[in-house]
Amino acid sequence: MGEHSTSSTVVTPASTPSASSPPAEFEESAEFFTYHALGNDYVVVDPRGSDFTPGPAAVRLLCDRHFGVGADGVLFGPLGAPEAGEPVRLRMFNSDGTECEKSGNGLRMFALHLAETYGEPWSGDEEFPLRTAAGDVPVRILDLASGTVQVGMGRPEFGATGESLDVGGRRLAVTSVHNGNPHAVVPLAEISAGLARELGPLIAGHTRFPGRTNVQFLAIVDRRTIAIEVYERGAGYTLASGSSACAAAAAAHALGLTGPDVEVRMPGGRIDVSIAADGSVSMTGTAERISSGRFSPVFRNKLETAR
Numbered sequence: 001m002g003e004h005s006t007s008s009t010v011v012t013p014a015s016t017p018s019a020s021s022p023p024a025e026f027e028e029s030a031e032f033f034t035y036h037a038l039g040n041d042y043v044v045v046d047p048r049g050s051d052f053t054p055g056p057a058a059v060r061l062l063c064d065r066h067f068g069v070g071a072d073g074v075l076f077g078p079l080g081a082p083e084a085g086e087p088v089r090l091r092m093f094n095s096d097g098t099e100c101e102k103s104g105n106g107l108r109m110f111a112l113h114l115a116e117t118y119g120e121p122w123s124g125d126e127e128f129p130l131r132t133a134a135g136d137v138p139v140r141i142l143d144l145a146s147g148t149v150q151v152g153m154g155r156p157e158f159g160a161t162g163e164s165l166d167v168g169g170r171r172l173a174v175t176s177v178h179n180g181n182p183h184a185v186v187p188l189a190e191i192s193a194g195l196a197r198e199l200g201p202l203i204a205g206h207t208r209f210p211g212r213t214n215v216q217f218l219a220i221v222d223r224r225t226i227a228i229e230v231y232e233r234g235a236g237y238t239l240a241s242g243s244s245a246c247a248a249a250a251a252a253h254a255l256g257l258t259g260p261d262v263e264v265r266m267p268g269g270r271i272d273v274s275i276a277a278d279g280s281v282s283m284t285g286t287a288e289r290i291s292s293g294r295f296s297p298v299f300r301n302k303l304e305t306a307r
């Protein structure tokens with residue numbers, strides 16, 4: 001799986017994903033779906049079940065854990081014209097309403113959404129592309145029953161390696177990685193959720209990163225295993241992040257701390273990351289549908305008028 005590439009095995013459906021495959025009755029009337037990938041949760045707003053287009057304020061309301069559905073972000077799709085042979089497009093949003101280029105967990109959840117909602121060809125075991133703001137990303141459902149999906153995350157670009165930053169009274173060595181979205185990887189002897197919550201926002205919003213950044217606190221377990229705690233740009237502390245797992249694995253490998261195949265442990269679960277000889281990264285992990293439903297008329301009106 002190469003960067004922003006599609007391969008000869010890519011499936012692009014000749015017709016609109018059909019509701020004749022496996023959708024259950026309740027799914028046919030669903031306006032939204034909720035998914036999680038290792039505890040990183042998203043609301044899928046599917047325009048084929050709803051004419052609602054989420055703007056930033058509506059995304060914030062949807063993601064609100066007290067006044068909305070509650071999530072780390074929103075996935076909006078399928079968009080585009082798959083019936084005309086184009087890859088399915090999706091837009092991805094953080095819980096603060098900002099749109100992000102790419103979410104690794106989001107891609108696994110969305111691939112599963114296509115397979116579970118529309119069936120073939122999405123539910124088969126062939127690779128297909130998803131079009132994101134960061135380019136086309138190849139995905140493959142390895143096992144539908146367990147929700148196991150492989151994603152080609154491309155060849156990351158490295159910025160400064162081990163750059164010294166003074167943050168929260170500590171001097172940290174930060175390695176910048178871009179794999180569609182920006183990451184700052186901080187290797188440490190010990191990591192914790194508390195540390196990520198405390199230092200994460202200071203690094204994410206540091207003047208060194210004018211466009212803000214996702215932050216990974218990285219501990220090396222052994223040459224085949226790393227652990228990370230994640231503070232996401234636009235979403236805060238999360239239990240897992242796919243693009244973060246890939247960025248941290250790429251940084252650990254580039255720093256000579258691990259081999260090319262690593263298990264990335266996060267509080268929400270594990271992702272397996274492989275780095276090919278040409279530097280391109282692929283990840284494998286699970287995702288799961290939690291629910292599908294309809295907005296109440298009152299809430300729907302709030303979403304439509306959210307400013």
Ligand SMILES: N[C@@H](CCC[C@H](N)C(=O)O)C(=O)O
Pocket residue numbers: 040094100101102103104105106181182214232233234235238240241242243244
């Ligand atoms: N949870 C995601 C990352 C989502 C995007 C990120 N917060 C950003 O703004 O770049 C993942 O699994 O990759």
